[in-house]
Amino acid sequence: MTVDIAIILIPFIMAAFIPIFYRQLSKRLIGWFVLVIPVSLFLLLTTYIPRVSSGQTLSNTYEWIPSFNINFTTYIDGLSLIFSLLITGVGSLVILYSIFYLSKKESLHHFYCYLLLFMGAMLGVVFSDHLMVLYAFWELTSVSSFLLIAFWHHRKASRAGARKSMTITVSGGVAMLVGFLMLYVMSGTFSIREIIANIDRISDHTLFVPALILVLLGAFTKSAQFPFHIWLPDAMEAPTPVSAYLHSATMVKAGIYLVARFTPVFGGEIVWFWAVTGVGLITLFWGSFNAVKQVDLKALLAFSTVSQLGLIMSLLGLGSVAIHLGYSSETVIYTQAAFAAIFHLVNHSTFKGALFMMVGIVDHEIGTRDIRRLGGLIRILPLTFTVALIGSFSMAGLPPFNGFLSKEMFFTATLKITELDIFSLDSMGVLIPVVAWVASIFTFVYCLIIVGQTFFGKISPDILEKNPHEAPIGMLISPFILIGFVVGIFFFPNLLGHYILQPAMASIYPTFPSTEEMTPHISAWHGLNTELYMTIGVVLIGVTLYFLLKRWKPIYRIFPQKLSFNVLYERVIGFGENFSERATKRYMTGSLTHYFIYIYMAFVIIAAGVFFMTDSFEWNTKNNAAVESFELILVFVMIFAAIAILFSNSRITTVLLNGVLGFSVAFFFVVFRAPDLALTQLVVESVTTALFLLCFKYLPDLKPEKSTKRVKFTNGVISLLVGATVSVIGLAVMNYDKFESISTYFEDAYNLAGGKNIVNTILGDFRAFDTMLEVVVLFIAGLGVYALIKLKAKKGDADIEN
Known part of the structure; x- marks a missing residue:
C-alpha cells in the first residue's frame, strides 16, 4: 500500500477501531487519541510541499475492480495538496477544540467516529483521479455529514437540518454521477487526467454541455450556491466543532474543489463562464444581504459562509475565461482571478474557522447566541473578543489581515473582466463589479454586527446572573492559531503564494506553459487605484448603514416569507410525501389479486411492448420437429386441468388438478430426454401435493368467491394476455439469431x-x-x-x- 492511499484509509481504519476500543479509553483521552491522526497526516502532507511546489505530481494506482476498469488511483498535485492540508490542518484544530467544548456526557466515540469518516471521505474526494471512486467518496461525505449534523438527534431541528442537507447534496451528487457517465461515454475513460488530455476530442460532443450542467449541479448543491444554499443555515444545528469543520473549511469546499478540478475540462465553454460566475455573484450578494437580518450568531455566520463561497465560485468562473481565450501574454492576466479564488479559499478557512469557534465559546460560556440578548462581552471575554475582531475584520476585507489581500484581488478580477468585449459585456459586464461591490458593503455591515452588537454596549442583566467567564485556555488555542495565520499570511503572503498557491494554478491551467506568469506578487499596497477606492467606499457606506441599521432593516419585511426558498422546499417535500402516500395506498391494497394484476400487466406491457416496438417476432417452423400424438394428448390434458381449476369449488380437487399440471410437465421432460429434470419435477411435485393436502385438511371450508362478471372478465383478459405473451416469446426465441447466444460461454464446461x-x-x-x-x-x-x-x-x- 502506497503512502497516499494510506493517508485516505487511515481515518477509516481508526474510525472502525474507535467503537471497539473506546471503552478502554476514558472520555478524557479519546479526543487526544483521535487528535494524533489528523496531526500526523498533516505533518506527513507537509513533506509533499517541496516536491509539489517544484512541479512534481505524485500518482499511484491500486487495482480495485479491474474487470470494470475501476481502480483506486490517487493523484497529488498542487490543487489536491491545498485541500488535503486544509482538511487535516483545520481538522486537527477542530478536534483539539472539541476536546474542551463537548461535554463528557456526550456520545464522544460516535462523534469522533463520524468525524474521522468525514475526514477520510474528503481526502478521498481530493485525491481521487477516477470519476467513480471520486463519486463514491463524494456521497460518503454527505452520509458522514448527515451523521455529524444530526449528532444531537434528540433535537428536532438537528434531525430536520441533517435530512435537508442530505436530500439536497445527494440529489446534486446523483446529477453529478450522470454527468460523469456522460464524460465516460464521450472520452472512453474515467480518469480525470486522461479526460483533460483529450479535451479537444470531446468538446464538440452533443453531451458536453449537458455533462457540464450536471457536474455543476453537484458542485452547486454541495457548496450551498443559490438557490441550493438553504441547507447550510439549517445545518448549523450541529455542534460548533462540526460547523467550524464542515461548513467553513471542508464539506462546502468540496464543490469549490470540483469546479476548480474540472475548469480545464469545461472552462473553454462559454456556458461554464456564465453559469459559475453568475451563480457565484448571485450567491455572494444573496448570502451577504440575508446575513444582516439574522439574530443568531451561527445563522449569521452560515449566511456569511454562503456569501464567501459565492465569492470564491465567481472568481473561478472569471478565471475560466483565460481557457476560453487561449494562452497569450494578454489573456494570462485573467488567470489571476483563479489565483485569487484559491487564495481566498485558504483565507476563508482561517478566519471563518476562528469565527465559528468564537461563537461556540460565546454559546458555551454565556448560554445564548441571540444577538438581541448579547452585548458588552468585551469585559467578560477579552480574548474571545480578539478572535472575533481579527476574524470579522479579515472577512470584511480590512488590513492588516489576509482577507484584505484576496478581497482586493477579487475587485481587480471583476474590473478586468469588464475590459472584454467578446461576451457582449458592454452592458452586462458592468454589473459584475457593481454586484461585487454592493455585496461587499453588506459583508462589512454584518462583520460590524458580529463585533459591535456582541462585544460592545451594555451587558444584559440575565447574563450577569449566570457568572460568565472567559473560556478555558484549551478552547482558545485553536482559534488563536487560526487568527495567527490570518495575520501571518498578510505579512508573508508570497510564501503561501509560491509554495502552495502557484502549484495549484498548474492544476487549473495545465496547458499553460508557465505558472510564474499566472502567480502575481502579492502586496498590500498598489497605490491609489480603483480597487482601493472601492474598499474605502465599502467602509464608509458600511459604517453608515450599520449605525442606521434600525431605520432600513424593516426592508426585509418586504420579502414575503411564503415565497422563500425554504417554504418552497418544504412544499415540494410535503407534496412528494403526500403524493407517495396516496399512490402507495392505491396499489398496496392488501389484496393478492391486485398484486398479481400489477405484476402480470407490467410483464405484458414491457415484454409485448418491446416485441412490438422492435418488430422482433419471427416464427419459422421449417426446422421444427413433428408433433407426436402423445404430445398433443399431454397438451390437451394440461389445458383441461388448467381450465378445470378455475371452476373447482373443492380444495382437494384444486390440489389434484394442480398436481396433474405438474406431473404432465414431468412427462414432457421425459419426452424431451431430460430424465434428471423429470426426476426433480416428480419429486418436487409429489412433496408439494402431499403438503398441500396435509395443510388444507386443517383449514376451514372453501367459501365460494363472490366476484362480479366484470372482475371475472378482467381476470380472464389478463390471463389470456399473459398466456399469449409467453407463447409468443417461446415461439420467437426458437429461431431468434439477432444476438449471439450465451450458450457459447458454457460450451467449455469441463475445463471451466x-x-x-x-x-x-x-x-x-x-x-x-x-x-x-x-x-x-x-x-x-x-x-x-x-x-x-x-x-x-x-x-x-x-x-x-x-
Missing part, C-alpha cells in the same frame, strides 16, 4: 468447472453462489432480529428496575 454436463455445472457453480448469498442475507436478518430481541430485553430489565 470440471463437469461434463452443462446443466449440472450451472447448478453447481452459479446456483450454489446464489444460495450462498441468500444464506448471507438470512444471516444478516437473523443478526438484526437477535439485536432487536436483546434491545427489548434490556429495555424490559430497565423498566423492571425502575
Whole structure:
C-alpha cells in the first residue's frame, strides 16, 4: 500500500477501531487519541510541499475492480495538496477544540467516529483521479455529514437540518454521477487526467454541455450556491466543532474543489463562464444581504459562509475565461482571478474557522447566541473578543489581515473582466463589479454586527446572573492559531503564494506553459487605484448603514416569507410525501389479486411492448420437429386441468388438478430426454401435493368467491394476455439469431468447472453462489432480529428496575 492511499484509509481504519476500543479509553483521552491522526497526516502532507511546489505530481494506482476498469488511483498535485492540508490542518484544530467544548456526557466515540469518516471521505474526494471512486467518496461525505449534523438527534431541528442537507447534496451528487457517465461515454475513460488530455476530442460532443450542467449541479448543491444554499443555515444545528469543520473549511469546499478540478475540462465553454460566475455573484450578494437580518450568531455566520463561497465560485468562473481565450501574454492576466479564488479559499478557512469557534465559546460560556440578548462581552471575554475582531475584520476585507489581500484581488478580477468585449459585456459586464461591490458593503455591515452588537454596549442583566467567564485556555488555542495565520499570511503572503498557491494554478491551467506568469506578487499596497477606492467606499457606506441599521432593516419585511426558498422546499417535500402516500395506498391494497394484476400487466406491457416496438417476432417452423400424438394428448390434458381449476369449488380437487399440471410437465421432460429434470419435477411435485393436502385438511371450508362478471372478465383478459405473451416469446426465441447466444460461454464446461454436463455445472457453480448469498442475507436478518430481541430485553430489565 502506497503512502497516499494510506493517508485516505487511515481515518477509516481508526474510525472502525474507535467503537471497539473506546471503552478502554476514558472520555478524557479519546479526543487526544483521535487528535494524533489528523496531526500526523498533516505533518506527513507537509513533506509533499517541496516536491509539489517544484512541479512534481505524485500518482499511484491500486487495482480495485479491474474487470470494470475501476481502480483506486490517487493523484497529488498542487490543487489536491491545498485541500488535503486544509482538511487535516483545520481538522486537527477542530478536534483539539472539541476536546474542551463537548461535554463528557456526550456520545464522544460516535462523534469522533463520524468525524474521522468525514475526514477520510474528503481526502478521498481530493485525491481521487477516477470519476467513480471520486463519486463514491463524494456521497460518503454527505452520509458522514448527515451523521455529524444530526449528532444531537434528540433535537428536532438537528434531525430536520441533517435530512435537508442530505436530500439536497445527494440529489446534486446523483446529477453529478450522470454527468460523469456522460464524460465516460464521450472520452472512453474515467480518469480525470486522461479526460483533460483529450479535451479537444470531446468538446464538440452533443453531451458536453449537458455533462457540464450536471457536474455543476453537484458542485452547486454541495457548496450551498443559490438557490441550493438553504441547507447550510439549517445545518448549523450541529455542534460548533462540526460547523467550524464542515461548513467553513471542508464539506462546502468540496464543490469549490470540483469546479476548480474540472475548469480545464469545461472552462473553454462559454456556458461554464456564465453559469459559475453568475451563480457565484448571485450567491455572494444573496448570502451577504440575508446575513444582516439574522439574530443568531451561527445563522449569521452560515449566511456569511454562503456569501464567501459565492465569492470564491465567481472568481473561478472569471478565471475560466483565460481557457476560453487561449494562452497569450494578454489573456494570462485573467488567470489571476483563479489565483485569487484559491487564495481566498485558504483565507476563508482561517478566519471563518476562528469565527465559528468564537461563537461556540460565546454559546458555551454565556448560554445564548441571540444577538438581541448579547452585548458588552468585551469585559467578560477579552480574548474571545480578539478572535472575533481579527476574524470579522479579515472577512470584511480590512488590513492588516489576509482577507484584505484576496478581497482586493477579487475587485481587480471583476474590473478586468469588464475590459472584454467578446461576451457582449458592454452592458452586462458592468454589473459584475457593481454586484461585487454592493455585496461587499453588506459583508462589512454584518462583520460590524458580529463585533459591535456582541462585544460592545451594555451587558444584559440575565447574563450577569449566570457568572460568565472567559473560556478555558484549551478552547482558545485553536482559534488563536487560526487568527495567527490570518495575520501571518498578510505579512508573508508570497510564501503561501509560491509554495502552495502557484502549484495549484498548474492544476487549473495545465496547458499553460508557465505558472510564474499566472502567480502575481502579492502586496498590500498598489497605490491609489480603483480597487482601493472601492474598499474605502465599502467602509464608509458600511459604517453608515450599520449605525442606521434600525431605520432600513424593516426592508426585509418586504420579502414575503411564503415565497422563500425554504417554504418552497418544504412544499415540494410535503407534496412528494403526500403524493407517495396516496399512490402507495392505491396499489398496496392488501389484496393478492391486485398484486398479481400489477405484476402480470407490467410483464405484458414491457415484454409485448418491446416485441412490438422492435418488430422482433419471427416464427419459422421449417426446422421444427413433428408433433407426436402423445404430445398433443399431454397438451390437451394440461389445458383441461388448467381450465378445470378455475371452476373447482373443492380444495382437494384444486390440489389434484394442480398436481396433474405438474406431473404432465414431468412427462414432457421425459419426452424431451431430460430424465434428471423429470426426476426433480416428480419429486418436487409429489412433496408439494402431499403438503398441500396435509395443510388444507386443517383449514376451514372453501367459501365460494363472490366476484362480479366484470372482475371475472378482467381476470380472464389478463390471463389470456399473459398466456399469449409467453407463447409468443417461446415461439420467437426458437429461431431468434439477432444476438449471439450465451450458450457459447458454457460450451467449455469441463475445463471451466470440471463437469461434463452443462446443466449440472450451472447448478453447481452459479446456483450454489446464489444460495450462498441468500444464506448471507438470512444471516444478516437473523443478526438484526437477535439485536432487536436483546434491545427489548434490556429495555424490559430497565423498566423492571425502575
